Amino acid sequence: MSETVVVQNVYKKYKMHKSSKEKLLDIILPRGYGEDFYALQNISFKAYQGDVIGLVGVNGSGKSTLSNIIAGVIPPTFGEVTSIGTTSIIAISSGLNNQLTGRENIELKCLMLGFKKKEIKEMEPEIIEFADIGKFIDQPVKKYSSGMKSRLGFAISVTVNPDILIVDEALSVGDQIFAQKSKNKMFEFKEKGKTIFFVSHSMGQIKEFCEKAIWLEYGEIKQFGPVNNVIPEYEKFLKEYKSMTNEQQKKFREEVMQKQRGLATI
Template sequence: MAELMEELSQVKGEEPGVATSKDVRVHPTPEPTGHKPVDAPTGTPTVVVDDLHIVYRVFSATSDHEKGNAVTALVRMLKRQGRPQMKEVHAVKGVSFVAYHGDAIGIVGRNGSGKSTLLRAIAGLLPPHSGAVFTDGQPSLLGVNAALMRELTGERNIVLGCYAMGMTPAEVKEKYQEIVDFSGIDEFVQLPMSTYSSGMGARLRFAISSAKTHDVLLIDEALATGDREFRKKSQERIKQIRESAGTVFLVSHDHKVIEETCNRVIWLHKGKIKMDGDPKEVMTAYNKG
């Protein structure tokens, strides 16, 4: 235990940032004050979030006439006025936890609680204001690595999306029909993405992103747009990813999906972890709160 604590203190002494390392060791999960501790898993850690703070800086407007657009910016220049007052938004406040191989972690909370911000920080898309995120392998945020272009057909998006995830031409050819069948877009695969509904686009993103086994897969509300059949297939795919020693983070307002898919739930409230533990226990407390 002494060696683990010493190692954790060394991690905290490094520069804040997002690091990818194969040398991440097991760290004890920090126990927030007043939270019920999670039973320590025996697997290998894939994500270590250490006292993470994310701060946005936005320019606020005091009236509708001062809202940011080209006309108001030109008026301010002509009148030699300064820029609107800058405001800091503290989206994530001191979040710490450890995720392990085989975990499917649901993240719940009210709108504005920091759920999507936390996923983007784990994916390396947002730099920490302080604290750090360490990952074993490359995290993949659903819809980022497999970015879809509206002007291109579904077929071209599948090919380019798979290439963006590092798949070889042979792997793309092998997975192509499976992706089409899983997404359920059928003959629309030959049409531009601009003709797709939002649900079709979300299903295709999930089908592309989950066609490859990821070390860490981050899913933000992607399962909320499909019908019952698609949700069932998506849950089965997530279970397959877990069984292949991957880690899945799932943000969803569908509590049933969270309970049926995840083995652990983190409840965020105003940027802080309010509860971390068994899905049924956390969701019961969340619904009461």
Template structure:
């Protein structure tokens, strides 16, 4: 039996659409009141076996990048569970790179954050810089890099840390054909080594060529999951029909689906752990109340040295009395 490397169980990701901090705070004190939300993913479930290469496709706003970030552990799902059987590396344009640091400093920082020692990093740097092929730009700040250069550096770091699960999110959509060939050769090497790969792209031909299986996300939900050729063909038919719609028809279609993602009434009707939600809101209110009280108290202490000194004396006398 082939081991399951990634298991995603009833995963949903909900974002609050309240932008003002003051409104966020007020909403926590009214847990029964409906709050505007956006459901980026809804009840997504699938298992991926060791050695599989899985494509994630879908129109813009379908949740591909959200799912990638959840798989990589960068963000947590609102509901559901994700289990992975090894080290995960996410490759997206500029992901995890600090704009003010140089390419070399970013290499060191990212590797340190992944738990590598300075000695190990020193051994890895030649291979990373050679693969990225950035020459003198390796010592320039990332903010001066083009999107293609960022992708090259990100890919070089991601593949050299030798992850068990590699997630490639649109990172091969930029750059020249020479670097693209270098990347696809490395992906093929990983496939031969039995690594698990997620490939996110709008380029359906690339996905069908590289992947064994495709998961089609459609506005936060899994619309189809199966062999690459079959799902790729169905998605191609859908895109063909969609592109035949007028501009107004496309806008209406997308607006209706996005409205469903933002419909909190519809969300309440699904099995999304209402009790957990109530408990979370209640604990949030308690936490924020304590935090708010502490902030006020700290402000008073900072404003009044005499008060702070007096408080110390009172505490000392209490302990002295108790002793």
């Protein structure tokens, strides 16, 4: 099985700003301003053709940041990501331009992915049919509901037929019929041997769909392995976390923040 995504020692550092003044200082000052905060630390793993990998972790553990880095939407601060093949990300905030119509967004996104105008015209009917948002396709996206946006984002991302697909919570919005249609499409991709990363808070969906899982904690990989090993451990942690008192949960979150604040050894 050949490698499709190689992630090596990836870190993502953000600055914490308490006010817009601090944000401004960060831009003006040569060394920047603000406390360092690591959304990701020391992330390394390999994905292979046909891998379907679930990304799990509590809120703020770094799932979306890692998805965006794999997709090339944002760069890592340190480290390297090598992708063999075309990559497409499906996320609720899927980078649609609010001022443009759905149809114009199709063209823009496909142009950005490197397609020629003729190819886009050929793909357009398929995208519109999959999105199934009727006359809204010629309305500006700012008039769309969140479900409509995710339908259009999903339709574009799957129709361009990427080798590597990153699905970030996309199945949690939209109605049941669309969710089923999306699920079928993803199973179709899985059968074709594409590499899929799947972010979800639904352990049911992760267990149903993925063979491997990455559990992120404090922006680090806590566990990576077969879904049947990782998810029971993660569920055990979730159960313990839920049974904590508010005070204990607060302490845990503070420890998390502390760990992400520049304690990284690079």
